Amino acid sequence: MRAFHLAAALSLLAAPALAQTTLRIGIGADPNVLDPAQSGSFVERVVFSALCDKLVDVGPDLQFRAELATAWAWAPDGLALTLTLRDGARFHDGSVIDAAAVKANLDRYRTARESRRRSELRQVSEVQVVDARTVRLVLSEPFAPLLSVLSDRAGMMLSPAVLPMAERIGENPVCSGPYRLTRRVAQDRIEMEKHAGHWNAANMHADRLVFLPIPDNNVRLLNLRGGQLDLIERVAPSDLPAAERDRRIRVVAGPSIAYQTISFNIAGGPLAQRPIGADRRVREAFELSIDRAIINQVAMEGRFTPNNQPEAPGTPYHFADLAAPARDPARARALLRAAGHDRVAFTLKVANQPMETQIATIIQSMAAEGGFDVKIETLEASTMVASTVRGDYEAAMAIWSGRPDPDGNISFWLASDGFLNWGKYANPRLDTLFAEARAVTDTARRQALYREAAGIWMAERPHMMLFHYRWFWAMRAGVEGFEPSPDGIIRLAGLRLPR
Incomplete structure (x- = not known):
């Protein structure tokens, strides 16, 4: 009997500890x-x-x-x-x-x-x-x-x-979320471990969490397909057909409140005096020279939603009667001549991402027919933001991830004191409308205010929205509990790795 107890004890000592699970997430930056x-x-x-x-x-x-x-x-x-x-x-x-x-x-x-x-x-x-x-x-x-x-x-x-x-x-951000930071290696990884004292710890099923920044969409997907990652965000539309055919992984799609826009420098320093920032007729001509549907079809495989507004079609603060003008290069050239220009050259800054670069190239080609010579400058995201903040740009393409309230989708860009108003656009009536909309909760009243505001900024074009995203995530087959959200944020509660 004593020998049995000794053997059992030795067996327990030799037994491996329960394996910890690590969730590896590939992110775009x-x-x-x-x-x-x-x-x-x-x-x-x-x-x-x-x-x-x-x-x-x-x-x-x-x-x-x-x-x-x-x-x-x-x-x-x-x-x-x-x-x-x-x-x-x-x-x-x-x-x-x-x-x-x-x-x-x-x-x-x-x-x-x-x-x-x-x-x-x-x-x-x-x-x-x-x-x-x-x-x-x-x-x-x-x-x-x-x-x-x-x-x-x-x-x-x-x-x-x-x-x-x-x-x-x-x-060292000592926060309150389900995971706490343990190590960060810049441009390589962010490591976390489960916060056992979290109020929702029972619904967090990974012991460790690793975020791996991989800017290239294709490389991110290849790492998932090769088993080096468990979940990735923002699958590029061009990669979707191959990802959807791969039985090793699963693609999850969802609606998005995020949109792509172009900001113009209206009054943010010397570069604002160039034609694209100084004259609304030039910006109108630029919009007439492009076709959002073509951009969506060519660059995004038709997967996104062309749109000229900060709110997605079908939502309460989208105004279907304020649709984008049809592409008309001849009218664009006529507008430029009326503004005193034969052709207009300007630089469009874009983040160094494959999809954004492709969109810019399509815009460059279409705008050429409307009388524009667009130079594309690709920059790292942080470098581009720094240049726009200091007014060192003529036009810049940016993504806005979207907010549930309409104020958070437009006033930050266009109010005279908006913290993202890089181009220093200012219109007192627009400021008044935004302030009035923030002060009421009645949907019908807010709709009327935002519609009047849209009429102002659409005419003056300090921004030009291009499309609303759809979110595409991909994960290893067998990952359970993932719930897509229109804000694009990955929420970890309930998410389980394959057994």
Whole structure:
């Protein structure tokens, strides 16, 4: 009997520990900074979904749902929003997520010098701690998009212990999400491990998480097909036919609130004095020289949705009667002559991505027939953003990942104080319309305001939207529980690797 017990004990000692599961996700770029206050790119939002919980989240139906806040209520006059916090939620350092911590984060977002969230929260005049689980946001004026703002980076909570580190927070963001950062190698990988104290840990089925930035869409897909990755974002339309035929992987498609746009430099320095920025007739001629449907068919295999507006067709704030003009190169050339030009040359800056480069090349070819000589300049995403912010551009192509509230899809670009208004476009009437739309919640009233606003900016063309995306993800066959979302964010709850 003693020998049996000894053998059993030795067997237990020799037994391997339960294998840990690692989820490997291929993403389209390396995040610039892992600090929600300073973040400015879509890929950072993908990583933050694992790293940092928000006060509220957005479901696949674009309706708000509980995350760190489990309930919320507006004051009757619309000048305050009261949030009830989740009981027992903790940061990665073990500290409790209470009203004081939420206040510390929101105060940083709305006042800190390094924060890019200040304009998003400018209507918040005070954050009050009611009790440990209740926080009240007092507003200087009604602000209907506030919940939408809190469902993004302005609602992400970090441990108050790291907030005094200011600009160094991105090196070690002690957040509150289902996974905590363990190692980052720039341009190579971001490693995380499961946060056992997370309120939803039971629904997180991977022990470790690795984000691998692979900018080339084809290389990202090849790594998935070869078994080096488990899940990838943004499968290129040109790669879809092959991916859909491959039984080793599964493609999941979903609608998107993201869109592609071209920003023109209207008043952002010396380059704004060039014809494309200085004269609305030139921008109109440029739009007449292109065909969005052709761009979609040639560059995106017809998989996306041509569109000239920030809201997707069929949604409440898309205006079908304000469709894009039909392509008319002859009329474009006539407009240029009326503006005093035989031909107009300008530089179009694009991110160094295969699809964006192909789109720019198609635009270059079509615009030539309308009297334009378009030079394409490809840049790394962070370099391009830096140049547009300082006004060093004539035209730049950019993606906007979309927000559930219409204010977050247009005013940031076009309001005179919009934080993405690179071209310094300003129209007082447009500012008034945006402000009025933010102050009401009635859909019919907001529709009327946004429609009038659309009539203004469509005539002046400081931006020219091209199309709305569809999201395409791919994953190893057998991966279960993935739920597509129109915001393009990968949510990890319920996602299981093949057994």
